[in-house]
Amino acid sequence: MRKIAPWFLSLVLGVATVAAGADFDALLTKVPSNANVIMMLNADYVFNSPIATQENWREKRDQAFASGLTSISPDTKHLVLASQLDFEVLQPMWTVAAAEMENTVSLPTLARQRKGGIDQVDGKQAVKNDTYIVEFAPRIIGAMSPANRQVVARWVRESQAKTSPQLSPFLATAVKEASSDAIVQAIDLEDAIPADIVQN
Secondary structure, three states: OOOOOHHHHHHHHHHOOOOEOOOOHHHHOOOOOOOOEEEEEEHHHHHOOHHHHHOOHHHHHHHHHHOOOOOOOOOEEEEEEEEEEEOOOOEEEEEEEEEEEOOOOOHHHHHHHOOOEEEEEOOEEEEEOOOEEEEEEOOEEEEEEOOOHHHHHHHHHHHHHOOOOOOOHHHHHHHHHOOOOEOEEEEOOOOOOOHHHHHO
16 A cells, blocks of 8 residues: 655645635646546635734744745745545655745755755656656656655646646646635546446
């Protein structure tokens, strides 16, 4: 049974209670078309909200990141997390994340922080340990787990070839209908459960 990497688990826990919105198209092109779970985080919206300002969420987030309680960088503006969930064992076959950052990411620094190595994947610089973290553009990074280099290379190649998101009809509708104050968490169950089981 494949376990969820701690890096992605912390992302799930972070996304599960916050709002989403804004224009995520550039990040959504990094989501493989066979994804059946998607989550979205608009950090700008969340941390600029009145309650966040009143309760000083930004400082608390910075402290949590510095102490290792969360892996979501304080520089994160927008985040998309997606996976292909195996419903029989309730474990992801793969998980990807795509993030727009406030500042340019230094992969050598990231590699030192994560005790990983630097690799080139389909022409893109990447950090590798239990997860591949790829620099798609100066402020756009993506990550994939598990760290299967062949699968990651194909993901990078397909992501760069897309000009628009390619999601299942259900996920595409969920993303399209999301507003700036909506929680975006969608699971596509089409064909996942036999009809006779549903009827019983």
